[in-house]
Amino acid sequence: MHDQQKDYVLRTVEERGIRLVRLWFTDVLGNLKSFAISPAEMENALNDGMSFDGSSIDGYSRVQESDVLALPDANTFEVLPWADAKGAEARVFCDIAKLDGTPFDGDPRQVLKRNLGLARDQGYSFYVAPDIEYFYLAPPDSTNTPVLLDEGGFFDLTSTDIPSSLRKETIRTLETMSIPVEYSFHEDAPSQHEIDLRHTDALTMADSVMTFRFVVKEIAALHNVHATFMPKPLENIQGSGMHLHLSLFKGEQNAFYDENDAYNLSPTAKCFMAGLLRHAAEITAVTNQTVNSYKRLVPGFEAPVHISWARNNRSGLIRVPIAKRNSDSATRIEYRSPDPACNPYLAFSVILAAGLRGIQEGYELPVEADANLFEMDNDVLEKMSIHQLPQSLNEALHVMENSTLVADALGDHIFEWFLRNKRAEWRTYKTHISQYELGRYLRSL
Amino acid sequence: MIAVFPNPPSIDLARTLDLAGYRWKAVSSADDAAKSEPVEGWAGAVVMCDEDPEGGWALCRSLRKNDNPVGHVLVLVSGAQLADLEMRDDLFDDFCLSPFHPRELESRLRHMFFTEIRGTRESLVEYSGLILNLETYQASFGGQPLDLTYMEYELLKFLAQNPGKVFSRETLLSRVWGYEYFGGARTVDVHIRRLRAKLGEEHANLIQTVRSVGYRFGQSKWSA
Numbered sequence: 001m002h003d004q005q006k007d008y009v010l011r012t013v014e015e016r017g018i019r020l021v022r023l024w025f026t027d028v029l030g031n032l033k034s035f036a037i038s039p040a041e042m043e044n045a046l047n048d049g050m051s052f053d054g055s056s057i058d059g060y061s062r063v064q065e066s067d068v069l070a071l072p073d074a075n076t077f078e079v080l081p082w083a084d085a086k087g088a089e090a091r092v093f094c095d096i097a098k099l100d101g102t103p104f105d106g107d108p109r110q111v112l113k114r115n116l117g118l119a120r121d122q123g124y125s126f127y128v129a130p131d132i133e134y135f136y137l138a139p140p141d142s143t144n145t146p147v148l149l150d151e152g153g154f155f156d157l158t159s160t161d162i163p164s165s166l167r168k169e170t171i172r173t174l175e176t177m178s179i180p181v182e183y184s185f186h187e188d189a190p191s192q193h194e195i196d197l198r199h200t201d202a203l204t205m206a207d208s209v210m211t212f213r214f215v216v217k218e219i220a221a222l223h224n225v226h227a228t229f230m231p232k233p234l235e236n237i238q239g240s241g242m243h244l245h246l247s248l249f250k251g252e253q254n255a256f257y258d259e260n261d262a263y264n265l266s267p268t269a270k271c272f273m274a275g276l277l278r279h280a281a282e283i284t285a286v287t288n289q290t291v292n293s294y295k296r297l298v299p300g301f302e303a304p305v306h307i308s309w310a311r312n313n314r315s316g317l318i319r320v321p322i323a324k325r326n327s328d329s330a331t332r333i334e335y336r337s338p339d340p341a342c343n344p345y346l347a348f349s350v351i352l353a354a355g356l357r358g359i360q361e362g363y364e365l366p367v368e369a370d371a372n373l374f375e376m377d378n379d380v381l382e383k384m385s386i387h388q389l390p391q392s393l394n395e396a397l398h399v400m401e402n403s404t405l406v407a408d409a410l411g412d413h414i415f416e417w418f419l420r421n422k423r424a425e426w427r428t429y430k431t432h433i434s435q436y437e438l439g440r441y442l443r444s445l
Numbered sequence: 446m447i448a449v450f451p452n453p454p455s456i457d458l459a460r461t462l463d464l465a466g467y468r469w470k471a472v473s474s475a476d477d478a479a480k481s482e483p484v485e486g487w488a489g490a491v492v493m494c495d496e497d498p499e500g501g502w503a504l505c506r507s508l509r510k511n512d513n514p515v516g517h518v519l520v521l522v523s524g525a526q527l528a529d530l531e532m533r534d535d536l537f538d539d540f541c542l543s544p545f546h547p548r549e550l551e552s553r554l555r556h557m558f559f560t561e562i563r564g565t566r567e568s569l570v571e572y573s574g575l576i577l578n579l580e581t582y583q584a585s586f587g588g589q590p591l592d593l594t595y596m597e598y599e600l601l602k603f604l605a606q607n608p609g610k611v612f613s614r615e616t617l618l619s620r621v622w623g624y625e626y627f628g629g630a631r632t633v634d635v636h637i638r639r640l641r642a643k644l645g646e647e648h649a650n651l652i653q654t655v656r657s658v659g660y661r662f663g664q665s666k667w668s669a
Binding site for chain 1: 581582583590592594595596597598614615629630631632634635638639642643
């Protein structure tokens with residue numbers, strides 16, 4: 001690590017009177033984990049890392065040795081804007097390493113760095129801009145019934161209500177934490193909100209998504225509101241997605257841009273899309289990792305069901321948005337299946353791997369599907385070779401376990417742990433007797 | 446070594462500089478100043494604009510556009526030329542009315558160079574409300590601390606130390622980041638956007654986008 005960078009952190013801790021430094025990292029399921037150290041420990045942490053017992057972290061357990069090292073990434077050091085008067089706090093994201101200093105296979109951040117390294121070897125930097133949807137609800141009681149806070153619709157100007165002021169406060173906080181917001185608005189559904197982040201390199205963006213989820217929940221909680229990123233909290237209301245706008249850059253050039261193409265898409269972009277489409281089913285367990293995720297991916301809402309692409313068809317899996325003023329840097333593709341409950345490090349890793357595979361192998365992009373696929377019969381779709389995304393977590397896991405692409409992208413440790421953990425989740429779900437079944441069968445059968 | 450314009454300077458100017466103990470060299474144009482610039486760069490410049498205003502301002506501009514912009518530029522203008530100072534605040538650090546009183550010019554020069562000595566000691570970079578303390582790595586705007594990440598701080602420092610100069614993304618990447626980074630050249634845009642957000646809406650235009658070239662810091666007051 002650069003000495004000056006270290007100096008910068010240490011001086012800031014001193015000058016700003018930081019009382020506590022929070023070391024942040026992420027477990028395999030995408031939960032933010034944290035432990036705090038006193039400022040006196042900071043120099044030590046920057047030089048040698050802080051060791052801790054990883055056995056209680058989901059996906060971190062190892063057979064021989066449970067201790068791991070948290071190595072702060074000094075570039076992510078930030079003073080937390082909501083600290084109280086008693087003492088300022090700061091946070092820093094960490095890479096997790098084994099005690100000998102080599103990257104720990106169970107750390108999602110290290111997995112993404114490895115995949116970004118592979119892209120960089122081919123001259124690419126990977127850029128991501130997510131549109132994140134979520135709900136503001138009343139704090140759940142013991143029955144966990146979702147209670148909506150507002151009845152607003154898409155783009156409604158409900159300037160006086162609590163959710164809008166919450167969103168504003170959230171955006172201010174995000175901006176002071178180096179997370180620029182591009183747009184924010186009230187979504188289609190009541191109590192649903194969307195915040196679109198401005199694109200940045202995938203590693204920074206994965207960190208930003210972690211910070212984002214934390215800030216949204218934290219600020220909501222301060223106002224006695226519950227923010228949830230659950231993909232489909234309410235049956236008849238559209239779920240929350242995390243559409244990802246993706247592009248690859250070579251130096252200053254957008255590798256997806258071609259001024260001579262009708263859609264301004266370069267051959268690189270088309271191969272990347274073809275890769276994503278061909279491997280979409282394999283990576284879905286990672287981009288949509290809960291049982292509940294698959295209740296969002298159903299026809300009739302703005303969520304994709306079929307593996308297809310189009311210029312402007314919101315029922316497709318990949319959309320090619322029209323870039324403003326044909327701006328080359330804004331040329332991108334939008335991958336629409338992921339939901340905000342995913343682990344962003346792992347999701348970005350498998351998406352990148354699928355796209356790069358398409359480029360390496362020169363996959364051919366299937367024809368555009370610009371009709372509303374929700375209204376078409378399955379056999380017509382089959383004839384067009386348009387298949388469905390996995391319909392359940394179970395199905396997604398089945399496809400994933402045969403995927404060498406996903407195994408390579410995640411590494412064996414996470415690949416195997418993830419499958420084990422998620423199969424267990426599916427088993428618990430499968431044995432659960434739902435209200436739906438009782439209502440439908442108890443009396444009639 | 447101070448650059449003095451025109452060549453030769455008036456007897457009064459030469460005498461004042463000599464008596465005050467400055468080492469100086471007369472230059473006849475911007476090109477001449479570039480050619481005869483000492484290895485360590487010009488320490489400052491005294492530019493007399495009353496005879497040849499165009500040549501004088503051209504010199505000031507080229508001194509500021511230098512790879513290593515020359516600070517401590519004092520211009521001498523006649524009473525009729527005071528209006529010329531407007532819109533050119535970025536080109537000089539102080540001015541004096543010509544004909545000048547030798548004692549006034551001497552005091553102004555001493556004060557101008559004193560700022561440098563103080564500035565070096567405390568390592569402060571200041572620009573219209575923005576203060577960067579290079580010693581403590583702390584930044585503030587209008588007296589309020591600015592919380593920056595390390596790379597945001599480094600980028601702002603580099604820009605604020607070179608106000609008025611346009612840098613390409615590649616230049617900024619190599620000068621500020623200086624090492625392989627996941628983000629590539631677009632990282633610069635991302636950090637500029639983050640800095641603007643932190644400077645706040647009113648001051649976001651301190652960092653300007655120069656279309657199809659890159660970015661420039663400063664001169665925000667008259668760019669609207």
